[in-house]
Amino acid sequence: MIIRREGGDPLRLPLVAPGLKVGLFGGSFNPAHAAHREVSLLALKRLRLDRVWWLVSPGNPLKDNSHLPTLEERVVFARTVAAHPRIDVTGIEAALGTRYTFETVAALRARAPQVRFVWIMGADNLTGFHRWQNWRDLAGLLPIAVVDRMGDSLSATASRAARALARDRVEESDAALLPTLPPPAWIFLHGMKSPVSSTGIRAAQSAGAAD
Numbered sequence: 001m002i003i004r005r006e007g008g009d010p011l012r013l014p015l016v017a018p019g020l021k022v023g024l025f026g027g028s029f030n031p032a033h034a035a036h037r038e039v040s041l042l043a044l045k046r047l048r049l050d051r052v053w054w055l056v057s058p059g060n061p062l063k064d065n066s067h068l069p070t071l072e073e074r075v076v077f078a079r080t081v082a083a084h085p086r087i088d089v090t091g092i093e094a095a096l097g098t099r100y101t102f103e104t105v106a107a108l109r110a111r112a113p114q115v116r117f118v119w120i121m122g123a124d125n126l127t128g129f130h131r132w133q134n135w136r137d138l139a140g141l142l143p144i145a146v147v148d149r150m151g152d153s154l155s156a157t158a159s160r161a162a163r164a165l166a167r168d169r170v171e172e173s174d175a176a177l178l179p180t181l182p183p184p185a186w187i188f189l190h191g192m193k194s195p196v197s198s199t200g201i202r203a204a205q206s207a208g209a210a211d
């Protein structure tokens with residue numbers, strides 16, 4: 001399996017061991033920013049994860065990707081932002097040839113069956129989760145941690161997916177148990193309300209370029 005590490009060489013799946021607790025944090029990372037790092041650190045701490053893998057997407061299947069920088073450019077920059085010994089920035093989806101999260105997670109579980117994977121996403125993604133391919137089956141593949149995001153708390157917790165999965169919601173005080181729980185199981189983690197977004201950064205960059 002190919003990922004890219006420092007130096008840019010194609011590599012395999014990051015090292016795994018039985019029982020390792022790994023958070024999967026997928027995104028366009030166009031560009032990566034401080035809130036991505038903050039979400040990862042929050043998940044590492046609250047879920048007691050061993051590692052977080054950033055899955056830099058070849059292209060979100062629900063977004064227009066015509067102006068997306070190359071995967072390599074996004075991975076290289078994301079590494080400078082992540083800069084943490086327990087965060088691996090990867091291009092796993094390109095290596096697997098998957099784009100939909102359900103396919104990615106199914107492939108990873110098949111390749112590393114003894115790893116305890118958790119899907120991590122911001123609250124905005126819970127709001128639209130019911131539009132993801134096979135979202136109910138995805139929720140049945142691995143526990144999910146949703147991290148609060150400025151402007152998205154209410155729409156996320158009242159969303160179609162949140163209502164459909166209401167019985168599977170885990171108390172926040174049990175966050176450390178989430179990676180070991182049989183799916184479907186999900187949690188909404190408070191403690192972050194960052195307004196930072198890639199959209200805002202791109203807008204500021206364009207405004208700066210126009211000056």
Ligand SMILES: Nc1ncnc2c1ncn2[C@@H]1O[C@H](COP(=O)(O)OP(=O)(O)OP(=O)(O)O)[C@@H](O)[C@H]1O
Nearest residue numbers: 026027028029035121122148149194196197198199
């Ligand atoms: N400020 C934030 N707070 C919480 N989660 C965030 C925040 N920014 C991004 N995320 C989460 O990080 C993951 C990757 O997001 P992405 O790379 O699309 O960044 P983004 O800032 O949402 O980008 P864009 O503005 O282009 O949509 C998603 O699960 C998203 O919800």
Ligand SMILES: O=C(O)c1ccc[n+]([C@@H]2O[C@H](COP(=O)([O-])O)[C@@H](O)[C@H]2O)c1
Nearest residue numbers: 026027028057060062100101102132133
């Ligand atoms: O599988 C899907 O149908 C699906 C639909 C929308 C988004 N996703 C994934 O959600 C993650 C966050 O996407 P983004 O663009 O908000 O950074 C990223 O890993 C996408 O591949 C997945």
